[in-house]
Each structure stands twice: as C-alpha cells, then as structure tokens.
Amino acid sequence: MATEYAPQTRDQWAPQGRPPRRHVLPPALRAPIEARTWREFGYLMLSLPISVLLFVFAVTMTSLGMGLLITFLGVPVLALCLAGCRGLGAMERARARVLLKLDVADPAPVRPKPGGGPMSWMGAMLKSGTSWRHLLYAVLHMPWAVFAFSVSLTFWSYGWAMLTYPLWQWTFPVYAGVDGLQLYGDSTHNVYLDSPVELGLTGAVGLLLTLATPWLIRGLAAADRVMVAGLLGPSRLATRVSELESDRGVVVDTAAADLRRIERDLHDGAQARLVALAMDLGLAKEKLTDDPEAAARMVDEAHGEVKIALQELRDLARGIHPAVLTDRGLDAALSAVASRCTVPVRVEVDLPARPAPAIEGIAYFTVSELLQNVSKHARASRATVEVWQTADRLMLQVSDDGQGGADTTAGSGLAGLAERLDAVDGILVVDSPAGGPTTVTAELPWRG
Template sequence: MTEPFPPAGTPVTAVPAPAGPGDRPPPARFAFDAHTWKEIVHLLTNLPVSLIGFTYTVTVLFTGVGLTVTVIGLPLLATGLMGARGLGRLERARARRLLGVRVEEPSRLPRSAGGFWPRLWMVLKDPVSWRTVLYELIRLPWGVLTFAVTLTGLFVLWPVLPFVVRALADGDRAMVRGLLSPSDELERRIAELESDRGVVVDTAAADLRRIERDLHDGAQARLVNLAMGLGLAKEKLLEDPDAAASMVDEAHGEVKLALQELRDLARGIHPAVLTDRGLDAALSSVASRCTVPVKVTVDLDERPAAAIEGIAYFTVSELLQNVSKHSGARSAAVDAWLSEGRLFLQVWDDGRGGARLEGGTGMRGLADRLDAVDGLFVVDSPEGGPTTVTAELPWRDRAGVPAGQPRTAKRASARRRR
C-alpha cells in the first residue's frame, strides 16, 4: 500500500534507519549465543592482528621519519600512511563481521592536479591515515590484555565470561568508531561533492556533444545547402533569371528552417523567456508545447539564482516531454513553490504510470543532475497511474546567497498541490 503524502510544501526530514541486530548486540546473559562467540573470536584474534599492525606502523613511522633528511624519507612515509589506510579498511571489515560495527568508509583522497609535491603533502596531512596509525599503536597493549583475559576466562571465568567478553568487545567497538570512522561530516561531504563534481562534468560534456550534434546535423547542414543554392543562383542570374529567382525562393525557405532550428536549440540551452520573464512564464511556455493540456501553478514571490532557475526549467521540460511521449495521459499539471529554503517542482499526469528511474526515459539523468547540485528527485508512478514526479532544489537568490535551511530527506515526497 502506498504511504500517504504529506501536505503540499511540507519538507519531510530524514528518519534514520533502525540499527540492525548486529550493530547493537542483545544484552549479555548467562549463555553463549552467536554474538558472544563472535566477540570471543574477535578478542582472541586481537593479539596476532595487533602485532602485525603495530610492527608495520612502527617500522614505517620510524623509517620514514628517520629518513626525512634524505630524498626518499617523505615519499616512504607517505607510502606507509597509504598502507595504514589499508590496515584501517581491514580492521573495519573485521569489526563489521565479528562485532557488527557498521562504520562508513572514509572518503578517498582527492586526486590532486598540482603534481607530485601537492599530492605528497595531501597524503602526509591525511587525518584518516594518522588516526589509523594511532589506532594501531594503542591496539598492541589492548590486544595483549583482551587475548589474555579472554583465554584465561575460557577456563576460569566460564559462568560470567559472556559479561566480561561483552565489556571488552564494547571497548573495541568504541575504538573502531572513534578512530576508524570518518572524522566528521566534512569528510562525508567531501566524498559526496567529489561524486557530484564528476556528474556535473559528465553532464556538461553530454550537453556539449548534444549541441554539437544538433548544430552539425541541423542548422549547419541547412546553411551549407543554402550557400550552395545561392552560389548556383548567382551563376544563373544572368542566363536564366526565372530559375535563379526560384533558387532564391528555395534558399529563403532554408533560411527560415535554419533560424527555427537555431531558436529551438537556443531554447533548449536557456530560453530567452526564462531570462526575461522568469520561471512562471518559461514553464507556461514549455507547457503550451505539450501534447496534453497542462495546468501550471507557480507560487514564487522572487526569482531564484539563474543556475537554479535553468535546472528547474530543464527538469520540467524533460518531464513534460516524457508525458507527451510515454504516458498516454489526458491531462497534466506542473506546480512550483518555495518551502523551508527549498524550491519544489512537481509534475503530475493521469497516464498509465509505471515510470521508473531506470526505465529508459531519461529520469536517471535528471536524478543525477539534481543530485549534483544537492537536489532531490522522487518518482511515484504505480502501474495504472497517476504519475507524480517531485524535484527539489536548493534555493539561492539572484545574488547567489543560499536560504540556509536544512536539507530534507532523499526519500521525501510532497503531495501535488490542488
């Protein structure tokens, strides 16, 4: 059953997913269940694993620092720190498997375009690597303690061993979360922005290829034919004025078609009506070209930044093209409004439904484009219809100042305003 939508314009905040059974194990009791045995295995393997990590860390650290006066010192230290990142990844996997600790992987180091030395400095100051080094250094004494207590408890403290094991395992969980998890929201945000940057670059490249193709196959080809036709008309002007006049008429028709194609191309990039009159007039214009009647409602007291306005226009334009081509709808509606510092767009139609992000209608591209600018894209299209597509964009005014409101959930949906 489909969940009811909230009232129009109401942002839906994120609801964290409940922790799984492995993330928070059940309370310890006088019994040896699967959680307890996994924790015992983890504590017994702490000693050999911490020996390996401690030996590697001390060797790399002292060797790299000791050789800093030479050419190979800093590169060797940087290589060792990159290896420490790998050790941290293995430790997170072990904790996830045996302790049920779900820790996000830290973001990868960004690719530096500044050459060898900027890249080297970026590795040397990487907080993730240095926290992993600290983790490996303090793990050896902790590993000796947990190994000794657990091994002894198997023959001495058997009745209360589950409680002892749980207390030691909680210490491991705390260290993993404190030292091997992303340091703060900034690292996660960096990873997200890196991904978004790639989407923006790919989208811009695809748009440039589309424009080049449209120019080459459309207006450019017509202008070439026009030049050839005018050349032939010039040659026949004195010999056969009537034929030359006919060729000029044909060339005039070609000019009209070329101008229309150029207007369509320019409208697809950034229409003049959007620049001159804003989103309301632009959406009404694109709705008038849809093959089904479209009701447009825009409730905006001011205009957003030009970039946001352009993305909003492009999104609605693509969605209305889908309505025309694929929906089989008899009517549609477009709504735009501002709520909690976010620009909401909603396109509704009473067609056959069944639209999906991976349905081959370009919706995945729209979702990626909006995600790249910190936007959201939600499709609600049950079989048999109706289809409601909600897009959400960050609001920035014409001066580029953001509204400063919190971002809503990626699974948010808003009811089409009646």
Template sequence: MTAAPSPRRPWWLVVLRAPAARQSWRELTYLVSGLPTAGIGFCYAAGALLFGSVLLVTFVGLPVLAVGLAGCRALGHLERGRARSLLGLRVAEPEPVRAGRRSDGVMSWMGALLRSGASWRHLLYSLLHLPWSLFSTAVGVTAWCAGWLLLSFPLWEWTFPRYVNLPALQVGGGGITFASPRMEGARVLDGAAEQLAVAGVGLVLVLLAPWLVRGLVQVDKLLVSGLLGPSLLATRVTELETDRGLVVDTAAADLRRIERDLHDGAQARLVSLAMGLGLAKEKLQEDPRAAAAVVEEAHGEVKLALQELRDLARGIHPAILTDRGLGPALSALAARCTVPVTVGVELEERPAAAIEGIAYFTVSELLQNISKHSAARRGSVEIWRSGQRLLIQVTDDGKGGASVEGGSGLAGLADRLGAVDGLLAVHSPAGGPTTVTAELPWR
C-alpha cells in the same frame, strides 16, 4: 513491473516469532563472537598506544604508534566484515591512507597514518569496544539463558529429584539454588501453581530477550558506522567529486549536441545558401529568371537557417527566461507541448539564475516525455517555494509506468538534479496518473 508488498504481520505474531527468528540468533551470535575480538583489539590498541606514547621521547615511539594504527585499521576491516555477514550492515571503507611521494618511503607512510583521522577512529573503536562488549554480552546472554532455564523449570522439577537426587528449586535463604539439604528460610517451589508461575516468567523473558539483544546491537551498529566508516567530510568530498564529474560530462554532452545541431542544421543550410548564391551570380547575366528563382530558393533557406538558429539558442538559454522569468517562459514552453498543459507559478521573487535555468530545462524534459510517451489528454505544471527549496511538480493523466530505473531519461534527469543537491521523485502507477516532483535549492 514490481511485486506487490507483502502484508504486514500483526505485532503479536512478530513478538511470538522473535525467539526463533534467524535475525535474533544472528544478533546474539554477533554479541557473543564480538567478545574475543574486542579483547584482542583492546589489548593491541592499548599496548600500542601505551608503548608508543612512552617511547615518543625516542625515535621508536612514532613507528610503534604507526604500526598500532595500521593494525587497528586491519581489525576494523574484520569488524566491518563481521557486521556485514551477521547484521547485514554495510559500512563503506574509510578514506585510504594518502602517503606522499614514493621516494619518501616508510616515513611518508608513517606520517600519513598518524595524520589520518580514520586511523585514530579505528583505535578509539578498539578501546571502546571491549567494555561495551562485556556489558552487552553479559546482559544479552543472561537474558536468553535465564529465560530458557525458567521456561523449562517444570521439566527440571520432574528430572532432577528423580535422577540427580536434588530437591526442587529453593528461593530465599541467600539465593536461588538447587541443593540437597533444605536451606533455612527458603521456600521450595514444588507446587504446580508455582512451577507454572516460574515458567510464565521464563516465557516473558524468552519473548523479551531478542528485543533486548536487538537494542544492544543498535549501539554496536552506531559504533561500527560512526567510527569504522568514512567521515562525513570524506563522504561529502566523494559526493562532490562525483557531482563534478557528472556536471562536466553533462556540459560536454551539451557541447556535442550543439556542435551536431550546428553541423547538421544551420551550417548545412548556410553552405547550400552559399552555393545557391554563387550559382545565381553566374546566371545573373545569362538567365535573369533562373537567377531570380535561385535567389528565391536561397531566401527560403535563409529563413529556415534563422529558425534553426533561434531554436538552438532557445535550447541553450531562452531569452524569455532571462527577460521575464519562469512564469512566462514555462507558459511559452507549455504552448508548444502537444498536450494541453496548465501552468501555475507562485514565486514572489526569482531564484538564482542557474537554478532558474535548471528548473526550466527540467520542466522542458518532463513535458517532452508527456508528449512522446504518456498518451495523456492533459497535464499541469506547478512551481512554488518552500523555505530554501524550489519545488516543481509536473502531472499528467496518461498511462503511467514511468520510472527512473533502467537508464531512462528520468534517471539522467535525477542525476543532473543530484549534481546541485536536488531531488527527483516519480509516482507513476500502471494506468496513471503520473506525478513527477523535483526539488532544487533556492540559491
């Protein structure tokens, strides 16, 4: 069971609550706290890059650059932690430095650092962060302070002339200031209407400042995620390694299933058949009728063994799928389902054989779920092509409640589809109906 979604607040309430919202103050804290760390990072990165480049003519330049890159990676780790704690932005660690053999020692480590694209991205972040932090902090803090100062202007008008011996706020004559002598050409804002107008401008700034800061923080998020996280290539390699492991595990599980089915099914029947034929051979001369009965029983065992072998072969790859395609194969599959199922296949050509097999076994598992768990009265299977994707939709009018969470069969199916860049979407509210949509690449 999942909790009902909270009702969406009206936009005007969100705007009014923004100045006091925790997120707004955390974002402002992120901007302000980023200025000193940006200054340290810029000085360190610029110094390492400058001295390392100048000293490249000697042997010292490479170690200086390597140490500088290592320090920038350490600063990047701190920046990711600051973004995670204040902004809730979780950026994965970049790809590690892959040194060569341990026997190579420091030279291998230096070479790995200098070849690492992630290390140079960290140095680039340290160089870019300071100018952006100066701009964003100045704009964000100025907007916040100006808004609150102007909003509290009527309070100043009551306090300053009485206790600080300063006149009202003066506008013009070279600026906006509090000053004892009246400035030439300046206008003193001491009327009630003027005070309310200034406070109104301050209120507008107070309400807009959190959104201005949020926009500035979005740029920081892009810098952190784009320069301090793993590269797209490294992320893709990790995904492919995970998918490869999943495919290997799935293939191993299928081989174990086939071995178990052969051992417990057809192999056991063939052993029983061999024993029965041996017994019939012994009784053939002494008791022909008993031998005939044994042969008859062995004939029945042969039929059952053949049927089990056919079922097992169909579970590996059905012949009808290879010969006639998805339409007839899924119609034959639906005919064996305990629930009446209609099949609609709109394909002008056949997809790749591997994708066709995955689509068949996906529908097979979904129909088994309908038979075992749905308590449905009818179901349907629809398959069509959209661009370079093969779409499968299986629906039933059962009790619903299906989910890919909790290690269910649907979770395993989603993982297997993900291994070939496929997707699985399940919509199954309590009480039904259930709609499962699978998406596979066409090639």
C-alpha cells in the same frame, strides 16, 4: 498562478513495476524469526571476543609506545599500533557489512611522501586522524560490547526459555526429582513453577520477552552502526571532498554531452541548410541574366530555407537557455514548456522571488525532461507541475495519472537526471507504483 494546456499528440509505453512484497504476520510478531534479528544478535555475540582482542592490542601497544617515547623506539611502536588498528577496523567494517548490512566506505589510505622511506610512513601514520579514530574505536567498543552482549544474551535466552518452558518442564520431575523450576526455597517451604496456571503465566511472560527483545537488539545494533560509521569510516570532510569530485565529474560529462549535442544539431541542421542556401543563391545569381524567372523561383525557395534555418536556430537557442526564462522567470518558461506537452498540464508556480540563475536553469530543464517523459511513456490524460519554495530549498513536483512503473535504475533518463541534481546538492524522489499515478519530486538549493 495556475495555467492549463491542451494536448496535441500521444505516444503509449510504460515499464511494468513489481508488486510490493506482502507479509502474513505483522512486524511485531515476525521480528523474533526474521533473519535481520538473528544477524544482529550474532553480531552482538561476536562483538565481545573481537572487542576484547581489539582492546588488549590497542591498550598494550599504546602503553608500550608511550613508555618508549623517551627513546626513538616509541615512534615505530605507535605507528605499528595505529596500522594494526586500521587493519582490525577493516575487519570490523566487513563484519558490519555482512551482519548489519551497513556498507561503510573505506577511509583514505595513508599517503607517505614518495621516496621518504619508513620515516615518512611513520610520520604519515601518526598524523592521520583516521588512524587515531580507529584506535579510539578499539578502546571504546570493548565496554559497550560487554554491555550489549550481556543484555542481549540475557533477554534473548530468558525469553525463549520461558516461552518454551511448558514444553521442557517435564524434565525436572523425571531427571531432577522436583516438580519444576524452583523460584524460591528455604528450610520450611519451596516454590516451583509446576501448576497449569504458573506454566501459562511463564509462557506469557516469555512471549512478551521474545517479542520485545528483537527491538532491544536492533537498538543495541543501531549504536554499533553509529560507532562503526563514525569512527571506522572516512571523515565528513573526506566524504564531502569525494562527493564534490564525483559531482564535478558529472557536471563536466554533462557539459561535454551538451556541447556534442549542440555541435551535432548545428552540423546536421542549420549549417547544412545554410550551405545548401549558399549554393542555391549562387546558382540563382548565374541564372539572373539568362533566365530571370528561374532565378526568381530559386530565390523564393532560398527565402523559405532561410525561414526554416532561422526556426531551427531559435529551437536550438531555446534548448540551450530559453530567452523567456531569462526575461520572465520560471512561471512563463514552464508555461511555454507545458503548452508543448502532449497531455493537458496545469502549472502552479508560487515563488516569492527568483532563485539563482543556475538553479533556475536546472529547474527549467528538470521539468522539461519530466514532461517529455510524460508525453512519451506515461499514457496519462493529464499532468500537474508545481513549484514552490520551502526555507532555503526550491521544490518541484511533476505528477501525472498515467500507468506508472517509472524508476531510477541505471541507464534510464531519470537516473541521469538524478545525477545532475545531485551535482548541485539536489535530490530526486520518484513515487511511481505499477498502475500509477506517478509523482516525481525534485529538491534544489535556493541560492537566491
């Protein structure tokens, strides 16, 4: 269904966005000199000595602890091994954060029972799945680090050496007494890279290796990213629990803010009018016998105040949860919101059924806030609202032809809206380049 509504008024304001950064060289040519390539190459070079240290520590302490399990001494040795692996894991997370730009959250600390002493600490350490994952990382990373070190160093050094070979080929006849780099030699003949054609082919092969090696390095570093994130970070369950705790805080804060808004609106609006109305009716009652005409005028004014108070209460109720949304669904409710926007809005709702009431309410208020942004900031001449279902997700999209520049930086209305959607496993994506147009897409779980 498509419906279009006419404008009433228009405000003008929009932030200015930054133009995108432009590169002179394409990615394939600038990769060998990019800082990212050299950071990841440095990470792979450092991985070998560090992984050897981790491997030796983990294997030695684990073997010693397992061997001593026949006595009580094996338990503290294993606990110390796991604690050491956790400490070395913190170093690895810091190294990945600096060189790979991979920000892995610290796992939950070991929590022994209060007052349990060393035995409680050792028991908590041995029961911690995170600690054993750190030990597994220390054992598995060493063979991978040897492979990644060898491959990246070989390709990187050979690529640059062959690329620059025409520049340093002169050192062979001057210092080694041969014509160039020897490819083959026996008692009958020798093959050197010394002719102009051979120098050109060597440089061309070196160029290909130099251009291809950064992508090889990125692939090897990607495997390291997976290992660090999967073995040294918090578990999926712990991460999910943390997300739910954060989402619960957002929901509680949002509900408290809404309650404060409702209380303020009631106190400053309808409640104040009803108090004044009661006073006016009291005065009219006193004047009813002495001055009936004045009492009639006061009753008439009170009647007008009653109508205004009723309208304010209707607006307040619509802001809490509109009746049209409950009775007729998103199509009618969003059409009512669009009719109050300051620019023409086309509404298209294509839903096979109604989602869960909570999701329906969040979708309604999301579109309402986005259309308010269009009215206040976009400088748009028209806007579009589209709602549809994809698999088990409810999709919303609000577009306008305004001057763009909207973002979700901290403190903006879009940032708060993104937090509300995240609290119910939703996503908010903003595409608003400077100069427009602006497209805001929201994704919510269906939960029908």
